[in-house]
Amino acid sequence: MLVGEAKLAAEEWVLREGSRLPGLLGAFLAGSVTTLPDGKPLPRSSDVDITVVMEEPPPVKTGKFRFRGVLLEVSYEAVERIRTPEAVLADPHLAGGIRGMHIVADPSGRLGRLQSEVARNYACRRWVRQRCRAAHSMAVGRLQPLDGSAPLHERVTAWLFGTSLTALILLLAGLRPPTVRRRYVVVRDVLHEYGRPDFHEALLQLLGCSDWSRSQAERHLDAVANAFDRAKCLPKGDFPFAADISDAARPVAIDGSRDLIEQGFHREAVFWMVATFLRCQWILHYNGFNESGDRHREGLLSMLGDLGISASADLEARCRHALAFLPRVMKMGDAVMAATPEIE
Numbered sequence: 001m002l003v004g005e006a007k008l009a010a011e012e013w014v015l016r017e018g019s020r021l022p023g024l025l026g027a028f029l030a031g032s033v034t035t036l037p038d039g040k041p042l043p044r045s046s047d048v049d050i051t052v053v054m055e056e057p058p059p060v061k062t063g064k065f066r067f068r069g070v071l072l073e074v075s076y077e078a079v080e081r082i083r084t085p086e087a088v089l090a091d092p093h094l095a096g097g098i099r100g101m102h103i104v105a106d107p108s109g110r111l112g113r114l115q116s117e118v119a120r121n122y123a124c125r126r127w128v129r130q131r132c133r134a135a136h137s138m139a140v141g142r143l144q145p146l147d148g149s150a151p152l153h154e155r156v157t158a159w160l161f162g163t164s165l166t167a168l169i170l171l172l173a174g175l176r177p178p179t180v181r182r183r184y185v186v187v188r189d190v191l192h193e194y195g196r197p198d199f200h201e202a203l204l205q206l207l208g209c210s211d212w213s214r215s216q217a218e219r220h221l222d223a224v225a226n227a228f229d230r231a232k233c234l235p236k237g238d239f240p241f242a243a244d245i246s247d248a249a250r251p252v253a254i255d256g257s258r259d260l261i262e263q264g265f266h267r268e269a270v271f272w273m274v275a276t277f278l279r280c281q282w283i284l285h286y287n288g289f290n291e292s293g294d295r296h297r298e299g300l301l302s303m304l305g306d307l308g309i310s311a312s313a314d315l316e317a318r319c320r321h322a323l324a325f326l327p328r329v330m331k332m333g334d335a336v337m338a339a340t341p342e343i344e
Contacts, residue, residue: 004038045256063243208307
């Protein structure tokens with residue numbers, strides 16, 4: 001399917017289904033689909049992100065599902081978070097999406113006015129630095145020690161996403177979109193472009209996969225896929241990412257990682273592989289599959305062991321290491337900003 005056809009399907013969903021949502025104030029498409037030419041085939045591992053703006057969003061996003069043959073991901077945004085251009089410009093996750101959004105519904109004209117103002121000021125150094133600082137604060141919060149009684153998958157998730165924010169800071173500094181699954185691929189491009197491939201290696205070392213081989217990544221992805229296929233069939237309770245562990249989401253969660261490995265980015269694929277395994281483990285834990293000897297839990301422990309995390313003390317040490325590394329990331333971010341000509 002072509003990108004343009006996928007956009008039309010997403011627009012149809014908004015007009016037919018989204019418009020029925022109570023309190024809908026607008027809707028837009030964001031993410032990679034807004035940057036690709038309409039005549040280009042949509043990658044098999046890509047979905048189309050739809051953001052629905054509401055006064056009071058429901059507590060759980062709709063998530064991923066297929067509509068007219070397109071994998072859509074619907075999330076909700078409270079109008080309060082995008083009420084002013086300044087609030088959006090300071091937000092590391094919202095600013096890029098609002099700047100490049102493809103507006104589908106905007107009855108009051110609010111989204112169009114907001115997009116114009118955000119696009120005009122997006123590359124101002126003041127706002128770029130503010131977004132980097134906000135991501136830094138998020139990383140600090142994520143990397144604080146968790147209660148040792150919390151389930152392993154919760155503690156590792158905090159470390160994993162806190163550590164990955166080091167890559168996000170540099171993406172923001174280089175005016176790149178804050179992608180998630182391909183975060184380490186895009187930051188590699190940024191650092192190679194600015195002549196600092198060594199710093200990319202440092203980011204991978206921080207994650208613990210700088211010395212992974214392709215076969216190692218493939219072996220662990222097989223374990224992730226097995227856990228995924230088990231977890232997708234189980235009750236998911238109130239898990240906020242339940243729709244990401246489903247048949248519809250498999251092309252993104254599993255095939256997307258396999259594509260990265262085949263493209264030679266086996267180390268850069270590790271972040272999302274671990275994130276997916278942890279989400280599967282949440283569901284398995286919820287359903288009582290948390291005993292020693294469970295093959296999926298053992299698969300997760302094997303992956304963590306290859307990342308250098310074999311005990312709680314290792315995880316705590318990695319959090320401290322990531323926190324200590326953050327000043328270097330901010331300094332590199334300043335260098336990237338200084339070398340990015342679009343920043344005013």
